[in-house]
Amino acid sequence: MTAQTLIEKILQREKRAVSRSITIIEQGDENSKELLKNIYAKTGKAYRIGITGPPGAGKSTLTNQLTKYFRSRNKTVAIIAVDPTSPFTGGALLGDRVRMSEIGMDEGVFIRSMATRGSLGGLSKKTIDAADVLDAAGFDYILFETVGVGQSELDIARTADTTMVTLVPESGDSIQAMKAGLMEIADMFVLNKSDRPGADNALLSLQASLMTRSHDEHTWMPPVIKSVATENKGITEIADVIALHKDYLALDGRFQKKREINSKIRIKNIIETQIKEELWTMEREASLNEFLAKVSLGHLSPYHIAEEIIIQYKNDFDRH
Amino acid sequence: MTAQTLIEKILQREKRAVSRSITIIEQGDENSKELLKNIYAKTGKAYRIGITGPPGAGKSTLTNQLTKYFRSRNKTVAIIAVDPTSPFTGGALLGDRVRMSEIGMDEGVFIRSMATRGSLGGLSKKTIDAADVLDAAGFDYILFETVGVGQSELDIARTADTTMVTLVPESGDSIQAMKAGLMEIADMFVLNKSDRPGADNALLSLQASLMTRSHDEHTWMPPVIKSVATENKGITEIADVIALHKDYLALDGRFQKKREINSKIRIKNIIETQIKEELWTMEREASLNEFLAKVSLGHLSPYHIAEEIIIQYKNDFDRH
Numbered sequence: 001m002t003a004q005t006l007i008e009k010i011l012q013r014e015k016r017a018v019s020r021s022i023t024i025i026e027q028g029d030e031n032s033k034e035l036l037k038n039i040y041a042k043t044g045k046a047y048r049i050g051i052t053g054p055p056g057a058g059k060s061t062l063t064n065q066l067t068k069y070f071r072s073r074n075k076t077v078a079i080i081a082v083d084p085t086s087p088f089t090g091g092a093l094l095g096d097r098v099r100m101s102e103i104g105m106d107e108g109v110f111i112r113s114m115a116t117r118g119s120l121g122g123l124s125k126k127t128i129d130a131a132d133v134l135d136a137a138g139f140d141y142i143l144f145e146t147v148g149v150g151q152s153e154l155d156i157a158r159t160a161d162t163t164m165v166t167l168v169p170e171s172g173d174s175i176q177a178m179k180a181g182l183m184e185i186a187d188m189f190v191l192n193k194s195d196r197p198g199a200d201n202a203l204l205s206l207q208a209s210l211m212t213r214s215h216d217e218h219t220w221m222p223p224v225i226k227s228v229a230t231e232n233k234g235i236t237e238i239a240d241v242i243a244l245h246k247d248y249l250a251l252d253g254r255f256q257k258k259r260e261i262n263s264k265i266r267i268k269n270i271i272e273t274q275i276k277e278e279l280w281t282m283e284r285e286a287s288l289n290e291f292l293a294k295v296s297l298g299h300l301s302p303y304h305i306a307e308e309i310i311i312q313y314k315n316d317f318d319r320h
Numbered sequence: 321m322t323a324q325t326l327i328e329k330i331l332q333r334e335k336r337a338v339s340r341s342i343t344i345i346e347q348g349d350e351n352s353k354e355l356l357k358n359i360y361a362k363t364g365k366a367y368r369i370g371i372t373g374p375p376g377a378g379k380s381t382l383t384n385q386l387t388k389y390f391r392s393r394n395k396t397v398a399i400i401a402v403d404p405t406s407p408f409t410g411g412a413l414l415g416d417r418v419r420m421s422e423i424g425m426d427e428g429v430f431i432r433s434m435a436t437r438g439s440l441g442g443l444s445k446k447t448i449d450a451a452d453v454l455d456a457a458g459f460d461y462i463l464f465e466t467v468g469v470g471q472s473e474l475d476i477a478r479t480a481d482t483t484m485v486t487l488v489p490e491s492g493d494s495i496q497a498m499k500a501g502l503m504e505i506a507d508m509f510v511l512n513k514s515d516r517p518g519a520d521n522a523l524l525s526l527q528a529s530l531m532t533r534s535h536d537e538h539t540w541m542p543p544v545i546k547s548v549a550t551e552n553k554g555i556t557e558i559a560d561v562i563a564l565h566k567d568y569l570a571l572d573g574r575f576q577k578k579r580e581i582n583s584k585i586r587i588k589n590i591i592e593t594q595i596k597e598e599l600w601t602m603e604r605e606a607s608l609n610e611f612l613a614k615v616s617l618g619h620l621s622p623y624h625i626a627e628e629i630i631i632q633y634k635n636d637f638d639r640h
Contacts, residue, residue, distance in 0.1 A: 040621030301360030
């Protein structure tokens, strides 16, 4: 398939072409860059929703129910599930299988998992690149499902238009643990599994912490919604809050501003990733390894060696 | 004070000189680099212990008790408390005040907080730099106390010789949430507040997850220790495990190997930080901001702009 054909098929929302494009993006070479440059003009219409929170909060089920809700309104949905691969988490795979059987066959739904496996921190970049393809393909909603643990996963959620943080009643500790990172990025909280004991207390304590933040009448105050995703309870309310937040962003140029900030973060990320790639060539890695023996012997400090490597790097520029 | 005098005073373990040196490191300019180059030959004797875990696990109290234990053995201790500054965490400051009154006046103890405030991701680099000063100053133990939330905090804990992950019985969710990040870095687990209900179950479930990892007779299996830090229970056991792990590292060149890996990570970090600083000059930030308007209008893709900025960056090299 030529690059031009691929783009045409993306624009027709052909799932196989979309899937193939994301594989190209995962490989991250020149083809990926060219593709992204060429489709960019076709992006900007999809609404992006970030769904994050600790493992076990029911994010996959929520994502599935929300997808069904959007489909019942005739909207198309693409899901990117970001899987922080670890030998200890097997959940993602199981969730994927359930998901595929429930909504995977629907023509208006596209599902893709992207893993951190061996991606050297470039995951948030690639995930956001993939969203461009889904946007160009004309999906109405793009849902980023991430586990709010690593920085990279937080970065992905943060670049959404509306970010939903999912918690469960008994995650008092988790709330503590996640506060620092998750409070700042949440446009709304979903207290899932809220038929469990302690839901009302958790709700109140969450609302109380939210009130301590400085705000005026123009500040968006993240609502807290109770849900039981497995029983489809609270899903309409979640969709309503998303719509409300979308309306809020539409005022006073907020949406434009938010997208601009996200573009800036994204461009910086692209630049830094490329520079890192050019920096850590196999030759330079080998050179660093040779120097390391001298650090161990105490002959050279890490700063001395860093200087040497930076000089090598800059000299290589001059030669190109 | 001249640079030479400062170094002499560091080597004499003068607290004010040590404190001033860390301030220089926090500023991170040429003085900092020179200082670090000059003291490097005097480092390598301190044993570095990372103490991490979710907020509320009692890390500060554990650190204080462990410090008292080492002092009772006539060992000197330096503590670096890494504070992931957020409008929502006030805990660190309170803990600091208690700590200062308990152990801060002891001549053989040095305490320093380092905050993420405005540090643009360079925190792990600066913290590890600060440890060099403390090492050169002759402290026997350096304790890094971090909150296992952000990548930067995990990086700090990871560079220690022995890394202790602190949890509490009821943090079932936290364990889940933190697993992916914390399991891999732990050389030992401390189940603090283990007088609370559920301690034995938490212990068993933790041990069970540890056993699922592939291991042979040469693998260090992270022990799980129960403690009640506020009552000084379990502290001797913790110190014993640290000693055991130190002995383990001493065999088969493991210590050397571990330090070499840490040096490598550190040097890469130094290089990448410097390159980022040179990349994001005020001029280049301004240039990026100008370009941004064109992305919003859909005229240029983020990849086009990234290319432009990278060309600017490389051209600046040629001119220097």
